[in-house]
Amino acid sequence: MSYVLLRHRDIPNLKQLDVYVENGGFQAFRKAVTEMQPDEVTGQVKISGLRGRGGAGFPTGLKWSFIDNNNWPHYVVANADESEPGTFKDRELMEENPYQFLEGLAIASYAVKAHTAYVYLRGEFWQVAHFLDACIAEMEKAGYLGDNLFGTDYSLRIYTHLGAGAYICGEETALLESLEGNRGQPRLRPPFPPSYGLYGKPTIVNNVETLTNVPLIIEHGGEWYRTFGTEKSPGVKLFSLSGNVAKPGNYELPLGTTFRELIFTHGGGIPNGRSIKAIMPAGASSSVLPATDEVLDTPMDYESVRTVGSDLGSASVIVIDDSFGMDWVINKTLHFFKHESCGKCTPCREGTYWMMNISDRLTQGRATQADIDLLESVARQIRGKSLCALGEFSTMAVVTSIERFRDDFEAKTRTEEAEG
Amino acid sequence: MNRLLAQYPQKVKDILAKYPPEHKRSAVMPLLYLAQGDKMHITRQDLVDVGEICGMTETEVESIVGFYTLYYEEPGGKFRIQVCTDLPCALRGADEFYAGLCERLGVEDGGTTDDGLITVEQVKCLAACHRAPMLQVQSGHGLDYHENLTVDLAMEIIEGLRQAAQAEEKEAQA
Structure with a gap:
């Protein structure tokens, strides 16, 4: 199977605009803006069954359909505040496949009729933010951002915003508070951001990985995306594998892959002659699973991980060997x-x-x-x-x-x- | 006289252009980075200057500085060496790495070297768990990641920072 998200591993220099365009880049955004109504875009994402990849797993298309059309303007904010111990997937996407992420953000903005989008990055991603600024400038120059896109009356601008070291800003309402220039403290919900978000306006907040899925869903259609993964958890997922494994790193696999396959087939097993003791499937916020055969053979999808007593969350799999208490x-x-x-x-x-x-x-x-x-x-x-x-x-x-x-x-x- | 407006008029303008004109307050965080700059801490006058640009009181600006960890109210080293010792890094030896680094630099946890150049401290997860042990260097020039380290490799990086600082100083004198 070729990659959906980590396409830079198949295509060298995908982080250059010309290479991205040569490989079909911005065709999906063009198609959305010139051939589809905003609601149709949301419809395809609904059909795909894509669920939020930041941890909560909320259906993305459904979230977009909640946008309040009686209150304007609308905003889209990409949550690039990746800070959960064990999670390092969004960073790789932004560093190596930035245009696919930005195209996804642009399509999401069109779908909810937003003309301004922000990328909220954790302060430590200073280098990434500067790189994205350069990518955004390239897109403006090439006519993929700005006014009258593809000869239509749709306009869009994207800005980056750096946080300054606060895990809590990954929580969407704290993130919005921070973007407004306040301390990053969560709001009481409801109202949820699609009705009351940035500056009190309807806002969609989506994780970087979620958005990076979107261009290929629009290009190939929602049904195509459902050919990966399971019935209830369709699609592919980035698994950030860390801790006591031979080959830690990001692995793009269909939802429903077992822990055993991730840790032993892809991750190369446990080094230093040790054996596996426990797994944290969702970073530091996980319920800890003892690494029994039953757990190891559990498919990693939102529903199955719950049945063995934990959650998939952002799929930041931390492996702990038997030398640790x-x-x-x-x-x-x-x-x-x-x-x-x-x-x-x-x-x-x-x-x-x-x-x-x-x-x-x-x-x-x-x-x-x-x-x-x-x-x-x-x-x-x-x-x-x-x-x-x-x-x-x-x-x-x-x-x-x-x-x-x-x-x-x-x-x-x-x-x-x-x-x- | 507002130092930021006098010293960086274009940068202030670019920052403000990112946000709706009626929501200048959103500019407080990028303006604080600008104010912190090379001296790597925020002074009382900075609070006033930033507040003046984005329509906040000194106290409100200070509440932002106090909340976020990458802003400093006290002067530290010119370079802050920040080592992640959270769980995934610690499973790969980050605690031992950090202790070794402190020992080689002759400083306590969170301390600054005698020449005032290097502050070394533990920080929370930096999204580099698969390449631990790792550290970031924060300075007026931004933030740089260094991954898959040993204490020896980290000392080489620090030596490079020292030489860069000396060269900068010579240039300033000349």
């Missing part, structure tokens, strides 16, 4: 979430602090048996009590590690009692 693993994730909690909701702000504190005691061998239950109790009390998913995310690995790898935690307290 899960108490240490969650100590790492808790330091992350404590640092990244935006401070708006008390359960998340205080809860991440206390979970980190108890977890520090555990990894340093200063905890008692009761601390394990205390940690779990704090985690469970955060759930369902914050505006956005970050609070929830911070507890996933904690609760599931204690539940599924309790021995790792008890071993730490036993050492203490024996020495004490």
Whole structure:
């Protein structure tokens, strides 16, 4: 199968405008603008079954159809704030196949009748932002952005905007707040961005990978995209594979590929003579899965991963070998979430602090048996009590590690009692 | 006199052009990067200048500086060496790499070298998990990624930064 997203691996220099155009680039955007009504574009994306690749998996075409047509202007914002530990797929797309992403953003803008689109990049993607600025300038020069595109009255401009180091800005309403020049703190939802988004105007926020799928869907039709993946999770997905594997990296595979195929066939298995212990399928926010045969043979699609007790999320598969204790693993994730909690909701702000504190005691061998239950109790009390998913995310690995790898935690307290 | 308007009139104009004229506040983050510039921290006067351009009070601008980690209120090294030690990097030896780097530079976690050139610190995930250990260098010239590192390779990069800084200084004197 040839690539849908990582086409730069098949076509050298695809990041140059002329090479992209020679390989069919901007034909889909031209077709959309000159031959299709905006609703028809949304219709094809609906048929494709494309679901948001940022983690939530919400149907993309459905999201576009929610745009409020009684309130103008409309905006589209590409979420390029990729910050989930274990996720590095959008960066490769923007660095190596930038025009396909920008074309997808342009098509999405046409579909919801937006004339201005922003790419919100995390501050650390400074180089990527400057590269995209150059790509956007090339597109303007070649007549793919600007006024009267393809001889029609449709006009579109795209701008980049750099964040400055805040994981929370990957949450779409926090991202919009940040783009408006505020602290990146989430809004109460509803209203959702398609009715109340940037500057209070109807706005579609889509992940970079989601948008990069769009040109080929418009070119080949929605039905074509459904030939990949499963019935309920159609299409291809980028899997960011990291941790204790021989060949970490991005792998484009149909949804429904098993963990075993990703980790052992593509990723080359576990190095240093170690064996696989656990998998985090959705980065640091994952519920941790013990690497049993049942889990390894589970297809990686949105529904199947849920049946074994986790989520596919952004498909950032972190592999953990048997030399690591899960108490240490969650100590790492808790330091992350404590640092990244935006401070708006008390359960998340205080809860991440206390979970980190108890977890520090555990990894340093200063905890008692009761601390394990205390940690779990704090985690469970955060759930369902914050505006956005970050609070929830911070507890996933904690609760599931204690539940599924309790021995790792008890071993730490036993050492203490024996020495004490 | 507004330093940013005086020193970078075109850049300020380009930044403002990205946003609707009635939403100048959106320009606060790019303006703060511009203000931070080579000196790698934001002064009280910068807060006033940025606020004046985008219609915010000094306090409102400061709340932005305080919220986002890539802006600094205190002076640090000319170059900030930022090592990711989050879970995926740590599974590939980032903690040991970071400790080794601090030792070779003779600084504590978060410290600055005696010559004031290099601050070394741990940061959160940088979306480079498959090429750990890795670091980014933040300076007035932007941000650069360096991946698949050993302590020796990182020291070579730092040596390169030192030489570049010395050359720049000589040029400034001449």
